[in-house]
Amino acid sequence: MALIFGVPLVLLAVVIGVFVYTNGAGLNVRPAAPVETVQFGRTILQPGLIEIRLRNTSPEEIRIAQVQVNDAMWAHAIYPSRTIPRLGSAVITLNYHWVQGEAYEVTLFSANSIPFHTSIPVATTTAPASPATLWSFTLIGVYVGIIPVVLGMFWLPALKRIGARPLMFLMSATVGLLIYLGIDATTEALESGAELGDAFQGTGLVGIGIAGAFLLLDAVSRQQMTIGKSEAGQRMTLATMIAVGIGLHNLGEGLAIGAAYAVGAAALGTFLVVGFILQNITEGLGIIVPISKDQPAMRSLALLGLIGGGPAIAGTWIGGLLYSQPLSVLFLAIGAGAVFQVAYEIGKQMIWKDSARRHMPLTTFGGILTGMLVLYITGLAIK
């Protein structure tokens, strides 16, 4: 049986063998110039020292011949080797007395005379990992993740007093908000993915992240909904799903902030943190909308806040400490897939169900549009 399944594979191996052996079987497969691309990773700066990480994302191995810093050839060491295999990485070390706050352009020349440029826009000593920096990252995560989400949840008492129509409006606004976040995260993931280098197939990675997150959350919610819960229980499940989706989204956001934080406190000013708080406060509101007519326990609410906002902290740690670009793209995509799924879930569970009882198409329309416009307008103000 296994043999029969193996036949096409054996034939395929033969064809590939012939193609390689005959050097393209009549096709001219030799490129006029070698295709060489690299993906730069982190640059670490210590006094008198520059350390550059890179990965070879081209079809063949690359040999780094020489290194240039700001229009001067510079002595350097390359670990583990000057020759970097496909998808392999290397660390380049230079003795260079860089100046605090100045900009540097580093150019690597491959053996085939192909230059690769990377820049250090603002030179500053890379902070070593210490409890203090870990604490800073945690604080950033708390400010941009937990605080706004929890603050948003304080609307719960107010929500209890409003009627069915305003509630439907808010629910729709949450959907609009999530759609907006999803589109934003998708764009972000695609843009970052495009910079990954061919080998990592950024767009494909984004597709995997979005589809994977969407389908997984969908499966989980179907399973949860069918295990015979009360309507209140189902609404709590939905709130949890929203929190998970928003949490995954915040993980991606935290990741980005964590990695960028090191650009210097100046880059991530008070203004930007306030911006994050403003935008993310609506996420807290979104989480509690489905359970606004129930009597959730304080413990459940705290847990929802933690699920929605906490991942931002984990994100800053991962982004700051274990910087990995493909992983970042994947996380962003997962965040996008998650919020799309949650938007769909709210639509399915609440809006359509309620619409069956009482039709409110204009409220739904107005709500969704308002949700998107709120993010658009806060974005205008802070970007």
Add this chain to the structure above:
Amino acid sequence: MGDSPANPGRSQDAPAGQAISRRALLRAGIGGAGLAGAAAIAVSLHSATGPDTPGQLPPHVHGQHPMPTVVGEVDHARNGFHPTDILTDFDAGAVSQLPNGQTLHEYTILAQDKMIEIVPGLEYPAWTYNGRIPGPTIRVREGDRVRIQFLNGSDHEHSIHFHGVHPGNMDGVFDAASGVVGPGGKYTYEFDAEPFGVHLYHCHTSPLAAHIAKGLYGAFIIDPKQGRPKADREFVMVMSGFDVDFDGTNDFYVVNGIPFHYDHDKNPIRLKVGELVRIYLVNILEFDPANSFHLHANFFHYYPTGTSLTPAEFTDTIALMQGQRGILEFRYKYPGRYMFHAHKTEFAELGWTGVFEVEA
């Protein structure tokens, strides 16, 4: 060092110095190798200077601060020429007497496409005269007959255009009749050498910038009839550059073919205190408007184009446009290590730098 779209290498950079918006900030963080340089700065799990640092520090001379250089030494044997030899390999050609009593210098020069390792590990598809950059240093006396059989072994049309006085059909510019030679072809340039001085020759085929920049040039020295006062040491220095990524700007600057060759840690030029040193200096640098020469801890007499036996200037720095050349004469008063380089820091730090090691 500009970037142009022609750059074959792809890098993933955001321009530096932009205002950093929240969006840009995020992009920087995520995957954006862009600011990644900067962003990259994230926190390192290990201190970069700690014992678990993966990269060893680059080797550099004890007690000396790091100076611009390339790592390693090129394979001169495989290149087929050595810049230290080029300093002094003045070539009189095959010398004979013509029936009219005139001295005849006969040369054979072959244009050849050749991979040259210009800096360690980096091979450049050069075009050469006789497989070297610069080409042979032709040296004759004023009034001598020069006969050069030019063979084109390259895949492209080439010529030799001499600076000097000669008939139009010896100028190597327009067509086969004036010495432009197709692949596999040949031509004989023949003329009387005049005026005396330090001159140059180079290919004059279009596109001209490429034909010069890829290596087709050399020095052409015509000594005065009565000769010059005897010097203890005579050197040829041909200043040029290499645009290895074909973006119309030089990536390396050089004297005599190999960047940094005469640097202190590579092949410095050894002199003795008091020796009269004469340098035949030629600038054929493409793409940049000017080049220069600066001598450390000393002054030199300068003879522009070498066409007079009286120096025009006593200085330590001169500037030369493409095609300009001259003769420098100096003696070192004290022993020591002295740099000579382009007094344009970028050129010097990208390869046009060298050292005289002067012994007592």
